[in-house]
Structures are given as structure tokens and as C-alpha cells.
Amino acid sequence: MKRILIYFSEFNRALGGGEVTPLSFIAELQKSCEVTLALNWRSDVAHAAETLNFPVDLEKLRIEYVKPANSLLRKLDAILPFYRTHRLKQLAKKADICISTVNMFDFGKPAHHFVFLLRQFGDNGFIDYLNGRPPLKGLARLRRQLRTFFAETLLRPLLGMRSTRKILADPRERIYPNSHYVEKLMRSFYGEFNGCVFYPPTVFEFPEKTQERDELKVVVLGHLFPEKRILDIITMTDRARALSGKDLKLELAGPLNHSAYVMLIRAIAARRDWLRLVGPRYGKEKAAFLLSGTFALHAERDESFGIAVTEYLKAGIIPVVPDEGGPCEIVDDPELAWHTVEEGARILARLVSDESFRRAKREHCAERARLFTRQAYLESQHELLTGILNDEERKTAP
Numbered sequence: 001m002k003r004i005l006i007y008f009s010e011f012n013r014a015l016g017g018g019e020v021t022p023l024s025f026i027a028e029l030q031k032s033c034e035v036t037l038a039l040n041w042r043s044d045v046a047h048a049a050e051t052l053n054f055p056v057d058l059e060k061l062r063i064e065y066v067k068p069a070n071s072l073l074r075k076l077d078a079i080l081p082f083y084r085t086h087r088l089k090q091l092a093k094k095a096d097i098c099i100s101t102v103n104m105f106d107f108g109k110p111a112h113h114f115v116f117l118l119r120q121f122g123d124n125g126f127i128d129y130l131n132g133r134p135p136l137k138g139l140a141r142l143r144r145q146l147r148t149f150f151a152e153t154l155l156r157p158l159l160g161m162r163s164t165r166k167i168l169a170d171p172r173e174r175i176y177p178n179s180h181y182v183e184k185l186m187r188s189f190y191g192e193f194n195g196c197v198f199y200p201p202t203v204f205e206f207p208e209k210t211q212e213r214d215e216l217k218v219v220v221l222g223h224l225f226p227e228k229r230i231l232d233i234i235t236m237t238d239r240a241r242a243l244s245g246k247d248l249k250l251e252l253a254g255p256l257n258h259s260a261y262v263m264l265i266r267a268i269a270a271r272r273d274w275l276r277l278v279g280p281r282y283g284k285e286k287a288a289f290l291l292s293g294t295f296a297l298h299a300e301r302d303e304s305f306g307i308a309v310t311e312y313l314k315a316g317i318i319p320v321v322p323d324e325g326g327p328c329e330i331v332d333d334p335e336l337a338w339h340t341v342e343e344g345a346r347i348l349a350r351l352v353s354d355e356s357f358r359r360a361k362r363e364h365c366a367e368r369a370r371l372f373t374r375q376a377y378l379e380s381q382h383e384l385l386t387g388i389l390n391d392e393e394r395k396t397a398p
Helices: 017-029 047-051 071-079 082-092 126-131 138-159 164-169 181-188 230-244 260-270 284-289 307-314 326-331 343-355 355-372 374-396
Strands: 003-008 034-037 062-065 097-100 112-115 174-176 217-221 247-253 275-277 293-295 318-322
Touching: 003 017, 003 082, 017 034, 017 047, 017 374, 034 082, 071 082, 071 260, 082 284, 082 307, 097 374, 126 181, 164 181, 164 284, 181 326, 217 230, 217 307, 230 247, 230 293, 230 326, 230 343, 247 260, 247 284, 260 275, 284 307, 293 343, 307 318, 307 326, 307 355, 318 326, 318 343, 343 355
Parallel strands: 003 034, 003 097, 034 062, 097 112, 112 174, 217 247, 217 293, 247 275, 293 318
Antiparallel strands: none
């Protein structure tokens, strides 16, 4: 029986799309393999599996923690993850196959690396590239070069660590960008690497629709973080209301913490009777929430993939998305993609006002939704993981 090591960061109580990949892999691989899950620190895996509806056998799942308990070591490891790397390498020695579901990580042996979030690559040069920052000049450039030389040439080798760039450059490693958008970004910055695109799990399904859909409701599902550009979504809806003359309503479903950003959104909602914050929605509540809406707005421009957008499609919702990033790839319709907030508002206003346009877009979205069904994903996952297991058997065959 093959021994599999899967690395993930942690399972928060406020679950997002990233937690789906490790749980889906575990549920599949436990059918034929011994699986060890490596996490940064203690997490409620049982809650995550139950909430996200994955048949994980917790009695058979071995869980290890790879972040230091000591507070000083933890701070140092956050800067340079030497402790975590050492622990993963120890665990990898006992594993036949290693999988990272949070970007590239050094197991000390060839592994499979699934891209998670672009801004967590741990590579300042790539982050600058994503943000469109101009190359450093003068003294700032020299300082960056010295830091890079010290880290890459001296410190990392001394600690037995490889950087993201060195892992990507190693042809023995397998890299899986989570969209063609991400693959293009990575290849344009890093050059060629050994890998292929693999869309992340899109396994949430909806019951047969029995409830009434509100033809004037816009929904948004996800965390209320600044990078989600919720304020732009509110502005878009407000502007579409004015352009169309329709009484559009906007409902935001996501955890309501006490961050400054959420408190600002609360204050705005208190002054607009058409804007509601409904809190987190999971399981049946999420299904009911999405099935009650007709349109969705998405505003994060550089998102790697966008699981929520696949759920909009499968719920029969017409999403309006930015004209770049993973969500644009998912929807695959330039008439539903905006570059400016004003353009987004005009698309939404047209959807509300033009019945033939709305009907055509609903048909297109229904066609796209078929690509992201639970069954379609599970078939692609089974093919991928079977291929990984078979490749390992061929390597070890006498």
C-alpha cells in the first residue's frame, strides 16, 4: 500500500475554497493508500471535512504538525521556513509520494506541487512582477541583490533548503498551475517548468431548485477582505441601479469579523436598505442563498482561479467578472467581463434591462457550468491521482 504525504497550511473555522483540495485528495487517496496530512499547526480537520462534505476517514488519517511550538522559533520560521522544511523532509523519508497543496515546497525529494495562492509564493521578485512594480534601481537594487545572494547562495544551502525558483527549475518536480492564467504568469516570469494545468475542486452541488429566484438580487459569496474589492462591488451595484432604474438588491455572504474593512462595510450597509450582510453560508444554507439570486458580481482581478464563480454558474446565476484572472477564464465570455467599475455596472444594468441579452448569457453560463460539475471534477481528479500512483509504481518496478 502506497504511503502518501499531503501538506496543507491549516483549516480555519471560516473555511474558504483552498481547503477543498487537500480534503478531496485525502478522500480519494484513502481508498487505496495510507495518507499522512502535514499541517502547520493544529486544525479542526473533522469540522472542515463535515462542513465541506468530504468522506475523510479520520481514524485512518495520520496528522502531523510542522510548525515549531516555540514562539521565537515560529517567528524565525515565518521569515525563513527552515524548521518546517526540516520536518517535511523527515516525514517525506517515510512517504512514497509527496504532495503540496499550497504552492511549491521542499520535501527533499521530487514531489507534486499544486498552486494555491499567487501571493504566497514566497518570492519577492514574483510578487513585484504580479503587482506591476518597476525593477528596482540604484542602492535599492543592490540591497535586493545582496539579500538574494545571501539567502540563495549561503543561507538556504546551509539550512538544506531550496527556493521556489530552484524547485521550479528542477525537471524532476511536477507543478500544477490552477488555471491557464496562472500558468502563463508563471512561465512568463520563471520560464519553462515541468507541469500542467489542473483546475481545483469544484465539488459543491445544488439540489433540485424548488425555491423562488429573485430576479433583482445580486449575490456575493466569500470572505469580506480588501482584496475582494467589496467596496467596488457595492459601487457597481449602486451605479447599475441608477443606470437601469431597477430596484437591485445586493447580498453579501461571508464571515463578519471585527476588522476595520468589515466594520466599514457594515457602516455602508446601515445606510443602504438594498444592501444586506447575511453572514457565512455553508452546506444547505449556501445552496439556498445562491439559488435565491439571479446575478453575481466578482471584483478580485488577479485571483488564481475562483471557486465561488464556478458555484455561481452551477447555481444558475450569471456572474459579472473582471477581464483578467481565473474568474474570467471560468466564465469565458468577454460580454460578462469588465475592466472598470463603470463597465461592470453597465453590464449588470444591461442584464437587468435586456431580456434577450440576459437569456443568451444564462444559456452560455449553463453550458460553462457543465465543465465544473462535481462528477467532472472527480473524474479528472481520479485520472490525475491514478496517473501519479502509476508513475510511482513504474519507478519502483524491478
